[in-house]
């Protein structure tokens with residue numbers, strides 16, 4: 001589904017990603033961990049087409065297509081979704097209108113008819129249940145005045161609405177209370193199928209207690225310096241990153 | 251009104267300049283033969299003096315009081331100077347180099363919609379203008395396909411039954427001279443300001459609305475129903491009188507791009523509301539703004555004022571402004587009666603090199619008067635957008651209340667937004683609140699939309715329409731949908 005080859009990216013002349021290699025297949029869940037500032041969010045931004053970053057080397061293939069060649073909105077329409085670490089507020093734009101526009105853009109891209117108002121509202125109701133989000137939130141403007149946890153829940157709600165092929169969740173667990181964490185994790189598990197995939201960016205084992213990853217990668221100074229099974233996350237939780245840093249510096 | 255949000259459609263890209271070119275072509279295709287003699291017969295030479303004014307009045311077969319009204323205005327005008335422009339950069343205007351009387355030009359009559367430029371039609375479709383209205387705008391003979399003449403007749407009959415008068419001001423001067431004499435100039439006196447004085451001296455035509463006692467006008471009165479109101483030229487004059495316990499909602503303008511060879515437009519609108527009457531005046535203004543480099547474009551200097559003369563009366567102005575090279579416009583309310591209410595809802599959008607200086611004046615004279623101001627400025631490109639508002643509370647205006655909300659939205663960093671609130675409070679019981687915000691459409695907001703599959707053009711449309719919602723909601727439904735699309739089209743190409 002996703003093949004990243006030797007990806008380098010920089011901002012303001014400073015190289016942040018320094019040769020990333022990663023392959024994600026359909027049906028898989030990958031966790032990406034790593035110290036603050038190691039480039040996890042940058043990787044997500046580059047994959048989704050944020051123009052603040054400049055790709056100076058490497059290739060990315062998404063479902064057989066050249067991802068880096070696509071406009072950000074086309075990447076989204078092709079089924080790439082990012083749950084933002086810091087979701088943005090858009091005052092005055094209702095969640096309903098926002099989601100309807102997004103969904104219909106996706107349909108148009110696929111050559112499908114737009115959803116009727118009643119089908120759309122039915123879908124909203126259905127997906128709201130899945131992530132247990134308050135109607136009160138979806139009646140408001142996009143993220144406006146939402147608490148940190150509510151914003152994260154709203155990202156997962158949007159993911160449920162858009163049903164992406166590949167979802168990148170950037171620290172969706174941070175800021176969630178214990179109940180919310182379980183609800184969000186349940187939502188992600190329910191949306192998981194053999195034909196989609198998930199990349200979880202996280203600092204904590206506790207999310208991985210609910211969502212079991214097939215692989216865990218450690219990103220450090222813009223490179224993936226270690227990859228292993230889910231046991232790696234537990235090891236990191238116990239020992240921290242020092243041993244990996246040491247290994248890497250040698 | 252969720253329906254409106256759902257109606258938002260995805261617009262493809264036609265650059266504004268292309269639209270203008272098309273319109274120019276269409277409007278310039280004048281009837282080749284016979285038109286010339288018309289011009290010779292029905293046009294006065296350039297320049298302005300008392301003889302020209304007498305000639306205008308004579309050709310319009312006006313009663314004596316109108317000539318005096320015009321002459322008084324002219325003499326006032328001579329003594330006045332063009333206002334100090336503050337934030338506007340205005341090239342000098344040579345008033346002797348203009349023609350002050352020309353019979354309305356007839357657009358070429360086309361046989362059917364098939365003869366209209368397909369791209370112009372595409373623009374109309376994008377704006378969602380009803381087919382009937384499209385025909386009027388494009389100059390298609392309307393009776394051929396759908397009998398809109400009979401629609402209009404039914405419309406007139408319904409109004410007449412209720413005693414409502416809705417006609418051109420020229421017609422009103424002939425038919426209802428007493429009504430006109432009583433109210434014309436009672437809100438905007440002939441010597442009010444430079445452009446109002448000029449308008450009073452030379453106005454060519456406009457609309458007249460009269461709603462008698464106790465009558466609620468059963469439909470939105472739109473100048474569209476009077477086709478000739480479309481061609482009233484550069485000095486338009488409108489007078490609306492609402493008697494005791496009456497109600498009317500009046501719509502002016504249209505969302506289709508309007509082109510005119512006259513660079514200067516100086517209109518005057520007067521509204522009189524008597525006891526418990528309510529007048530809603532909504533306008534969408536989309537005059538030619540000039541090209542991307544700021545060349546050409548219309549200068550729009552308008553005096554709009556309403557007086558809440560009777561107790562418990564209410565006047566509310568709603569405007570969406572996207573056009574003109576230069577706009578200078580302050581719809582105002584004089585709250586003379588006790589318990590009267592004045593409202594002003596405005597969206598002013600400027601792009602490229604446009605300049606807008608708009609706002610309102612709320613003059614509290616009566617007791618327990620209230621006013622509300624909601625102003626939303628949007629600036630893009632190299633444009634300058636100023637809000638200028640005056641709230642004045644006189645000595646005897648006990649318990650006056652005002653709330654003003656003035657927001658500015660910037661797209662890019664080459665444009666400017668300015669807010670100038672003026673307060674003159676002469677009564678201690680007054681409560682006046684002012685809130686102002688300035689925000690920018692952030693790249694992060696646009697990227698967030700992109701990441702959900704919404705392209706930049708539509709993301710800007712979505713964000714802008716969210717920002718202006720409070721004002722748009724004041725417009726009648728059909729107008730609101732058109733206005734939203736208009737805003738989006740006006741911003742095409744301004745981001746990304």
Ligand SMILES: Nc1ncnc2c1ncn2[C@@H]1O[C@H](COP(=O)(O)OP(=O)(O)OP(=O)(O)O)[C@@H](O)[C@H]1O
Nearest residue numbers: 011012016034035036037038039040041042043052
């Ligand atoms: N817009 C920017 N301008 C300059 N430097 C940036 C910018 N965005 C990111 N960086 C830098 O790039 C590096 C990687 O940042 P990134 O946000 O990808 O880290 P992260 O791994 O997601 O960290 P965290 O775990 O704290 O979320 C950091 O040193 C950060 O300061």
Ligand SMILES: [Mg+2]
Nearest residue numbers: 040041042085
């Ligand atoms: Mg991060």
